[in-house]
Amino acid sequence: MIKNIVTAFDQIATANADQVAYDEMGKHTTYGQLKTAADSLAAWLDQQSLPEHSPVLVFGDHQVEMIASFMAALKTGHSYIPVSSDSALPRIQSILDTGKPSLILAIDPFPSDQLTVTVPVIAKEQLATVIADAQPLTSEHPVSGNDLAYVLFTSGTTGSPKGVEVSHDNLLTFIDWMLGADFNLPQRANYLGQPPYSFDLSNMFLYPALMSGSTVKAIPHAVVENFGQLFTALPKLDLNVFVGTPSFVDMLMLSPAFNEQQMPGLTHFLFCGEELTVKTAKNLHQRFPHAHIFNTYGPTEATVAVSGVEITPEILANSDRLPVGYAKPGIELSIWNGDQQLTTPGQQGEIIIAGDSVAQGYMNNPQKTAQAFFTLNGQHAYRTGDAGILDEDGLLHHKGRMDFQIKLHGFRIELDEVRASLEKSPLIKQAVALPKYNRDGKVAHLIAAVIPKETTDSENDRTQKIRESLKDLIMPYMMPTQFVYRESFPMSANGKIAVKQMIKEVNQ
Structure with missing residues (x-):
């Protein structure tokens, strides 16, 4: 059982100094080299007079310097904010404004000239010099307990991205479980x-x-x-x-x-x-x-x-549809209808998570924090906005986003259920169900965006064959009235299908 992430890393790195910790397309970094880099950077961070526990923004891709920066921040009592270098400028600016980092470690070139930046930016060349200096770390004050380990900003598909505050112990319970x-x-x-x-x-x-x-x-x-x-x-x-x-x-x-x-x-x-x-x-x-x-x-x-x-x-x-599992130790899952907990197994409602994995809230956003986080039976709890059911054995079944549930011709329909039904067709590789809204904001019909299996059929013939293949696999009221064909779907920065973007596109 790990007690502190930084201490455990140091022990493992010392015991496995020659073992490869990180392999970046053939560029190998051993545990010993990673620890030396993290210690050197941490010693340098300690000399910068940063505000205590202030977050450090780390900007890059998958370079090993990202990991050294994360560990250096944790070693010196700072949380880190990871930001991908392919992020859009408005997203980066929103993260800067909300996260208020005290320093930016730029493993990839940081677009300072296109942003409002009020803190020092340490470029990769300076970072390399600091790491090569190989200073020993003499001061020991790593993050622990309820100290923040990282602040991770949501994808921000609706409104500004929110900075989720995850503590050392939140992360520790996850690692122990894994x-x-x-x-x-x-x-x-x-x-x-x-x-x-x-x-x-x-x-x-x-x-x-x-x-x-x-x-x-x-x-x-x-x-x-x-x-x-x-x-x-x-x-x-x-x-x-x-x-x-x-x-x-x-x-x-x-x-x-x-x-x-x-x-x-x-x-x-x-x-x-x-x-x-x-x-x-x-x-x-x-x-x-x-x-x-x-x-x-x-x-x-x-x-x-x-x-x-x-x-x-x-x-x-x-x-x-596949279940999503049993609760990890330290977590209590429950299903709610509004403010009322549903206790009968198999009833559908909103998934509520309570326990030691729940984050502290949204950084510098007390209004959004109060809307999503609360106390349940003395434990920190989170309203997920996801629909689900718990069966008699405590197995959780996810039923899609509650904001992806629509009403069409009097029927309540889950877009994820339509997609799952469409993908039962042997003629479809992947599918997404998209609602088409009328001027009154009501759903007029469903559109199926489809990546088809290879075929030489015309679109009309292809659609007719797909409909025929789905005849006994999908309820008639869930059958899309329009099929559009794509070679690929747009993806979010997190590697998920950008469903909200696709809904917006078909309704423009």
Whole structure:
């Protein structure tokens, strides 16, 4: 059981000094080198007279300097704000205005000339000099307990992004759970490091790897965007643990080489961030028949994930939509209708999370904090805005966003349920259900945005065949009246399908 993240990292790095901690497309950094870099940067940070516990913004992609910066901040009692270098300028400015960092560590060039910046920006060249100086860290005052570990800004698809304040102990309980018996992850494993550090899913590979003497196999954003590079690189990484979104694994399954024969060491798949469909899980099980596939659930506001379950062949055979798991230790899940808790198993309502994983709130935003966070049975609790049910065994079933539920012709319809039904068609690779609103703001009809299986049919013939294939798979009132065909879907910075963006586009 880990007591302090910084202390545990130092012990592991010292005991495994020659082990590769970080592999960035062939650029190797050992645990000893990573600790030396983090200590040197931490010693320098201590000399900068930064306000106590003030956040440090870290700007970059998947470079090892990002990890050294995170650890240096934690070692000196500071939280860190990870920001991806491909972020839009308005997003960066909003993060600066809300997060109020005392310093910016720019591993990639920071666009200071296009922003209002009032704090020092340390460029990569200066950072490299500081790290190369290899100063020992003499002062010991790491983050601990309720000190903030990181502030992670939500994707901001509606309004300004909110800065979620995650404490050291929030993160610690997540790490302990990930490294425990529920997942039984292999020791000294190679973890796929693809999600950006601005997406909390990245903590599902980063900290379990660092806290177990394992290796992160980092894939920069540019490689993810280049299918040729990605598909060539992947089988050579000798991966053991996959961490990512279902959308990303769907992308990887476009490569014939993504299978157990070519990647025999890949034994664990951990999913979070969006719904894992039966279709994706079945395809993955066919590719990796001996692998363990885990579905997890949790919002950023509850430290990555709070529930998990292994998707067995039995679950696959008996599910229309896959469950998202049992609550982790220290978490209580409940279902609510407004301010009333629903106690009968199987009743649908809003998922409420209470316990030791729930974040402190939104940084410098007391109004939004008061709307979403409250105290339940003496525990910190969070209103997720997600619809779900708990069955008699305490297994959680996610039913989509409550704001993705619409009313059409008198029927209440979940857009995620329509999408799941559409993807049962053997002619559809991926689908998204989009409501089309009339002038009165009411839903007039449903549009299906579809990535089809390869076909030479005309659009009319293709649509007719898809409708025929869905005849016994989807309720008539849920059948979209319009089908549009796409080669790909837009993705958010976090690797999720940008559904809200697509809804906005079809209603412009």
